Amino acid sequence: MPSSSIRRRNSRAAVVTLAILLSVPVVGANASAVLASCSPGGPNQDGIWFAGATPKTPASTPRNVRANIEEYSPFISTGPVTSAWVMLNSGGTKWAQVGWQKVPNGTRSAFVQWTDNSGNVFQENFSAGTLGTFPTYQAIYNPASGGAQSEFVFERNGSVLWRVSPTAWVPATVQSEGEIHNRTDQMPGGFNNPLYLDQMQYTTGGAWTDMNTNSFVTNSTIHSALKFSSRLYKIWDKACPT
Amino acid sequence: MPNLKTDGKLVTAMTKGGRARALMILLVVLMAGTVAALSVSATSTVLQSKVATAAQLAAHGIELTPLPAGVAAAVVSETAGAAAANELLKSPKGPNETYRVLASATYFSPKQTAWLYLYIGGPGFGSVGPVEGAGSRTFSSDYTGVLVDDQTGAVLRWFQGGSFTP
Numbered sequence: 570m571p572s573s574s575i576r577r578r579n580s581r582a583a584v585v586t587l588a589i590l591l592s593v594p595v596v597g598a599n600a601s602a603v604l605a606s607c608s609p610g611g612p613n614q615d616g617i618w619f620a621g622a623t624p625k626t627p628a629s630t631p632r633n634v635r636a637n638i639e640e641y642s643p644f645i646s647t648g649p650v651t652s653a654w655v656m657l658n659s660g661g662t663k664w665a666q667v668g669w670q671k672v673p674n675g676t677r678s679a680f681v682q683w684t685d686n687s688g689n690v691f692q693e694n695f696s697a698g699t700l701g702t703f704p705t706y707q708a709i710y711n712p713a714s715g716g717a718q719s720e721f722v723f724e725r726n727g728s729v730l731w732r733v734s735p736t737a738w739v740p741a742t743v744q745s746e747g748e749i750h751n752r753t754d755q756m757p758g759g760f761n762n763p764l765y766l767d768q769m770q771y772t773t774g775g776a777w778t779d780m781n782t783n784s785f786v787t788n789s790t791i792h793s794a795l796k797f798s799s800r801l802y803k804i805w806d807k808a809c810p811t
Numbered sequence: 812m813p814n815l816k817t818d819g820k821l822v823t824a825m826t827k828g829g830r831a832r833a834l835m836i837l838l839v840v841l842m843a844g845t846v847a848a849l850s851v852s853a854t855s856t857v858l859q860s861k862v863a864t865a866a867q868l869a870a871h872g873i874e875l876t877p878l879p880a881g882v883a884a885a886v887v888s889e890t891a892g893a894a895a896a897n898e899l900l901k902s903p904k905g906p907n908e909t910y911r912v913l914a915s916a917t918y919f920s921p922k923q924t925a926w927l928y929l930y931i932g933g934p935g936f937g938s939v940g941p942v943e944g945a946g947s948r949t950f951s952s953d954y955t956g957v958l959v960d961d962q963t964g965a966v967l968r969w970f971q972g973g974s975f976t977p
Contacts, residue, residue: 748939
């Protein structure tokens with residue numbers, strides 16, 4: 570087959586496939602589960618909104634960050650995705666995170682996302698956790714030691730979902746948030762049924778330390794984040810009771 | 812363009828409309844005489860995907876190497892597996908490439924044979940990264956892969972990759 574023909578076909582396939590995938594976001598498991606959804610009635614406005622805890626940069630390299638993140642099913646109509654997660658990161662260009670996500674057709678999955686040192690991003694998607702449960706999502710950084718290469722390990726309830734080794738960078742900051750990308754979509758949680766980001770803690774290689782930062786919200790007019798204790802944060806969409 | 816599975820048989824998953832499918836079938840027929848030779852070479856050759864690089868696939872725990880001798884034959888057909896992958900992605904056009912590989916559901920779970928369906932492009936990522944600088948980052952989704960258990964038809968896991976600019 571002439572190379573030009575291959576290029577034409579690949580180009581057409583790329584356009585068609587990309588259009589499909591962008592117009593109909595990818596789904597995960599648990600397609601029938603639609604609980605606690607509430608349309609916030611917001612405008613069709615793209616953007617990035619977070620609600621959770623103010624990121625923490627410990628005095629030394631963070632090694633673990635974890636939170637019991639409620640498995641929730643927020644309303645999402647535009648997306649492309651809504652999520653809740655914990656993360657190790659270094660500035661705005663390097664991160665390693667684990668949590669759950671939901672896409673506009675109502676399906677949910679667990680996800681692990683990480684970056685390298687060159688602007689590349691990777692994501693693995695796994696079966697979703699059971700709604701209403703509070704699995705512990707944890708991101709772990711282990712520096713190279715004793716001949717072993719450095720690694721990021723991503724866990725749910727102590728079970729390893731994914732591992733990256735060697736790592737291309739060293740984390741400096743820990744954070745945990747809920748995240749939406751369009752105002753038609755619900756920030757996880759409602760004012761009568763907030764999303765729990767519980768047992769939010771990190772280590773620098775020793776004992777667990779409570780996150781204990783202020784709550785954080787991108788737009789406090791439409792979303793809320795409340796620090797209930799040094800390690801319990803609750804978030805919700807102000808337009809939604811549940 | 813047809814693709815090679817790791818067991819060396821021709822795969823017809825790259826269907827882009829009726830005309831493309833017809834051309835593909837014709838091509839397969841014309842190439843029938845060479846299948847045996849391709850099968851032989853495929854057993855000793857690492858295949859190259861046009862959708863994702865070997866390094867990208869390695870990040871997702873995938874190598875396009877020949878399956879070891881003695882693995883069980885697929886119970887789930889390539890077509891049925893593709894249907895499961897297409898349903899997951901809501902893609903009516905189907906994958907761009909198909910392979911039969913060894914893969915695991917999670918990092919440390921045992922590897923098993925699976926259909927790997929690769930699609931050009933992909934959906935939005937689950938997150939745009941840290942709070943710091945979130946509003947300025949832009950993303951490009953380059954590929955999506957779906958692994959389907961070729962014995963049960965269940966989706967093992969799926970993955971995606973791309974790049975971003977700060």
